[in-house]
Amino acid sequence: MEEIYNELRWNPLLGSWIIVSSGRKRRPWRRGECPFCPGSPETGYGWEVLTLDNRYPALRPDAKISRESNDVYKVEPGYGYCKVVVETPMHEGDLCDIPLETLVKYLRELARVTEELCKDASIQYVIPFRNKGEEIGVSLTHPHSQVYALPFIPPRVAVEMRNMEKYWRDKGECLLCHILRLEREEGSRLLYVNKGFTAFLPFFAMWPYEVHIYANRHVGKLAELSSEELLDLADSLKVVTAMYNNLFGFSLPYMLIFHQRPCKVEAEYFHLHLEFYPVHREKDKLKYAAGIEWGAWTFTYDALPEEKACELRAALKRAINALKNGGYDPRGKPIS
Numbered sequence: 001m002e003e004i005y006n007e008l009r010w011n012p013l014l015g016s017w018i019i020v021s022s023g024r025k026r027r028p029w030r031r032g033e034c035p036f037c038p039g040s041p042e043t044g045y046g047w048e049v050l051t052l053d054n055r056y057p058a059l060r061p062d063a064k065i066s067r068e069s070n071d072v073y074k075v076e077p078g079y080g081y082c083k084v085v086v087e088t089p090m091h092e093g094d095l096c097d098i099p100l101e102t103l104v105k106y107l108r109e110l111a112r113v114t115e116e117l118c119k120d121a122s123i124q125y126v127i128p129f130r131n132k133g134e135e136i137g138v139s140l141t142h143p144h145s146q147v148y149a150l151p152f153i154p155p156r157v158a159v160e161m162r163n164m165e166k167y168w169r170d171k172g173e174c175l176l177c178h179i180l181r182l183e184r185e186e187g188s189r190l191l192y193v194n195k196g197f198t199a200f201l202p203f204f205a206m207w208p209y210e211v212h213i214y215a216n217r218h219v220g221k222l223a224e225l226s227s228e229e230l231l232d233l234a235d236s237l238k239v240v241t242a243m244y245n246n247l248f249g250f251s252l253p254y255m256l257i258f259h260q261r262p263c264k265v266e267a268e269y270f271h272l273h274l275e276f277y278p279v280h281r282e283k284d285k286l287k288y289a290a291g292i293e294w295g296a297w298t299f300t301y302d303a304l305p306e307e308k309a310c311e312l313r314a315a316l317k318r319a320i321n322a323l324k325n326g327g328y329d330p331r332g333k334p335i336s
């Protein structure tokens, strides 16, 4: 049998880890046979939201390394966990198609899984994310998210933490609470606001239709949200994804990432937020992270964010009408 290796290799130039795994074979299931539908060998029956182990995880608690470190070529076991959270028994659709109560269960499950994995002494960071659409390499249409539990704090989060901490220390306030206030003052990029959460296209967006959702209250992680706030976050997810799917008249591919406080650092300055990165820049054109983005880590934005926010507002109006026609009563207000 082919040996399976899961290891971290250190990039000494960038000072960051690469997760390396071998033997992650192609998905074995046949076409037309969904591994996430109720009644499959792994799922069984009688659930609304279900967490499964990723069958071919990039990280695993019994990780084996293929070689030893040599000088600045550091190698460590790819210790960690990769979970799949099936969001609904329904085979098709997006978050906007899932009933609000099921979405709340989904969020509670993400909170529970985060807390549970954070308890592991070697886990530093737990990151739930959702990839949607073939453009992002997702072949399974059954609505699902993933959760990675990492033995290190990933670079993007580490950078955010550094800047949040600096702002907290220098100004005595939270950077994201401050950004929320700026977005409200300027108003031109705000999209949707309910009691618990605010959705907007950030001043500093990197993707054309990037949207962030910030908790209105200064909380660090999903587990700290009240029942009302969970309903408000579920509502924001429903409305924002409905907005995306009304933008061009087709189901819009995106990445969705949950940024929460790390497991072991007492980061009081950290403010829970979600980030959506859709990959389209026009109806029939994708925005590629290409030479300048990858080679320089510098993003170019080919419009004014305020213009893109206007387009999203028009889509939001259509989405709210469609949701209302479908019998859903949004908990917040679109900004126009």
Ligand SMILES: [Zn+2]
Pocket: 034, 035, 036, 037, 038, 090, 091, 092, 142
């Ligand atoms: Zn299915």
Ligand SMILES: [Zn+2]
Pocket: 174, 175, 176, 177, 178, 217, 218, 219, 270, 271
């Ligand atoms: Zn805050």
Ligand SMILES: [Zn+2]
Pocket: 160, 259, 273, 275
């Ligand atoms: Zn973030």
